[in-house]
Amino acid sequence: MRPQTLQSSIFRTLFRVGESLDIPRSRLLEATGETEERLAAPDTRVSYEALRRVWELLVSVGGAWPLGVRLAESLEPTHFGLVGYVLVNSPDLRTAMVRYCRVNTLLDPRTGWTTTATPSGMRAELRLHPDDAWAVKLRHPPEGLLLSLVATGRTLTGTHWSPRRVRFAHPRHGASAAVEDFLGTPIEYGASAYVMEADEPIPSLPIRHADIDLGNLLHARAEAALADLHASERRTWTERVSEVLAAQPRTGELGPAEVATRLAVSERTLQRRLREEGASFAGLEDAVRKERAFQLLRDGQLAQFEIAFLLGFSDPSAFTRAFRRWSGETPLAWQKAHASRPET
Numbered sequence: 320m321r322p323q324t325l326q327s328s329i330f331r332t333l334f335r336v337g338e339s340l341d342i343p344r345s346r347l348l349e350a351t352g353e354t355e356e357r358l359a360a361p362d363t364r365v366s367y368e369a370l371r372r373v374w375e376l377l378v379s380v381g382g383a384w385p386l387g388v389r390l391a392e393s394l395e396p397t398h399f400g401l402v403g404y405v406l407v408n409s410p411d412l413r414t415a416m417v418r419y420c421r422v423n424t425l426l427d428p429r430t431g432w433t434t435t436a437t438p439s440g441m442r443a444e445l446r447l448h449p450d451d452a453w454a455v456k457l458r459h460p461p462e463g464l465l466l467s468l469v470a471t472g473r474t475l476t477g478t479h480w481s482p483r484r485v486r487f488a489h490p491r492h493g494a495s496a497a498v499e500d501f502l503g504t505p506i507e508y509g510a511s512a513y514v515m516e517a518d519e520p521i522p523s524l525p526i527r528h529a530d531i532d533l534g535n536l537l538h539a540r541a542e543a544a545l546a547d548l549h550a551s552e553r554r555t556w557t558e559r560v561s562e563v564l565a566a567q568p569r570t571g572e573l574g575p576a577e578v579a580t581r582l583a584v585s586e587r588t589l590q591r592r593l594r595e596e597g598a599s600f601a602g603l604e605d606a607v608r609k610e611r612a613f614q615l616l617r618d619g620q621l622a623q624f625e626i627a628f629l630l631g632f633s634d635p636s637a638f639t640r641a642f643r644r645w646s647g648e649t650p651l652a653w654q655k656a657h658a659s660r661p662e663t
Contacts (some may be wrong), residue, residue, distance in 0.1 A: 324364035324583040326426045327357070328398050333373050335393035340381040350376045352580070361400060366583035367429060371453050378457050385497035387462030391470035402426055405541050406526075408534030412472050413441055413522035419468075422541040425548060430464070440483070441522045443468060445513035458489045461513050462498060468515060469502060476524040479503075482517045486510035556592040557603060564607045571608075571631025575600045609645045612638075616654040623650050 330351060337347045348355065350372040357363045377386055396403040402422050409415035420432035420443060431446035445464055447454055454460040465485065473479055481503030491508040499506050563578050564570065573581075578600070579589040593599055608630045615626045627638035642650045 323429045324366055325370055326399070327353070327360065327363040327365050328400060329370070329426060330358055330365065330373065331398050332390060332393050332395075333370075333377070336386060336389045337373070337377055337380075339389055339393075340377065340384070342376065342380055346376065347373060364583050367451065369583075371451075374454070374457055374460050378459055382457075382459070383493050385462075385494040385501070386459040387464075387466045388494075388497055388501045390459075390463035391466035391501070394467050394470055396471055396474070399426055401537060401541050401544065405534060405537045406471065407475060408529045408531065408537060409475075409526050410529060410531050410534070411522070411526060412476055412524045415475060415526060416441065416443055416468070416472070416522075418538055418541075419471075422538075422545055425541065425544055428548070437516060440516065440518040442514060442516045444515075447513075455489050458492050459494075461489070462487065465513055465515055466498065466501060472521075472524075475526045477527045478521075478524055480517070480521045480524070482515045482521075484514070484516040486512060486514040488513055555596055556589070557596050557598045560589070560593065560598075560600065561603050561607060564604055565611070569629055569631055570604065570611060605641075608641070612642060612645070612650070613653075613657075616650055617657055619654065619658045626650070 334344065334347050338344065348358075351358065351365060351369040352372075353363070353365060353369065358365070396406050402419065402425055405418050405422060406415045409418055417434050420434045423430070423432055429448040429451065431448075433444050433446070435442045435444075443465075445461060447461060465487075469482060483504065484507070485502055485504055486507040488510055489508065491506075495506065495508070559582055560578055563581050564573065567573055575589060576586045579586040582589065584592075590600065593603070612626065612630055615621055615629065621629070623638065624635045627635045630638060630641075632638040632641065639649055642648070642653070646653050648656075
């Protein structure tokens with residue numbers, strides 16, 4: 320199963336909160352375990368452990384402040400790529416929220432949202448994964464998620480609306496008064512769920528400047544990406560590691576620790592998951608080398624010393640020994656028998 324990870328753009332808003340608390344950016348980066356370059360790349364996925372560390376840092380420095388409010392005020396929907404553009408091009412707030420609660424999985428596959436119609440309007444509920452119980456203890460993270468939903472709705476509609484009812488599962492705390500001021504409504508603390516309800520006409524408010532046709536197209540694209548995500552979650556760890564290794568220009572450049580980082584797990588977890596599947600990192604790396612060696616020799620475009628370099632061997636003789644183990648022949652003998660023939 321694919322490891323659950325977060326889209327790196329989520330950390331952009333969290334870093335804004337940290338910088339408002341005068342936390343050095345280097346310290347925030349250290350908490351993620353990532354580099355500036357990787358966080359800036361749109362396809363980078365980051366572990367939930369990194370999310371927990373960043374939130375713990377924010378709360379340790381500014382826990383007396385309404386961090387959820389700061390998060391909501393720092394949020395820009397289009398920072399979230401496809402999901403954000405689906406929101407800003409929806410016809411009305413109800414449609415935007417329904418779409419968001421469905422395709423948010425592309426950003427954060429472990430945090431669940433549901434929307435339901437009520438006799439007077441609509442209801443949105445946040446469901447945290449059991450592994451994220453730390454968020455409830457810190458209080459600010461789930462507040463920030465619900466407040467961000469309201470703030471985004473206000474931005475999209477250009478209306479400073481307030482929900483009719485808000486419930487939080489954690490206890491009241493020192494910054495709760497500021498949170499209530501932001502929402503414009505009292506909050507029920509110590510509830511059984513995280514819930515926001517809004518009455519008509521709020522759900523029917525139109526989204527300003529929305530391109531409806533573009534929104535429908537982007538939503539279809541997001542649904543397709545969601546289907547791809549669910550399909551990829553069924554892939555084995557062996558497949559995931561092999562894919563990362565095969566994508567490198569030179570085999571052997573990435574060790575277990577680097578591949579584990581790419582897959583947003585610890586090296587220890589990666590090795591354990593591979594053992595559970597009856598595989599090993601060394602065995603997968605050897606298989607990738609073997610497949611690439613056969614392909615490069617079959618293509619016949621490179622000299623054997625160049626192939627040895629691309630496969631990560633220290634010298635051509637080491638390549639020859641490995642190739643004998645794979646095929647029982649020397650690279651030259653195998654190439655003569657299997658090289659691609661030019662078309663006539």
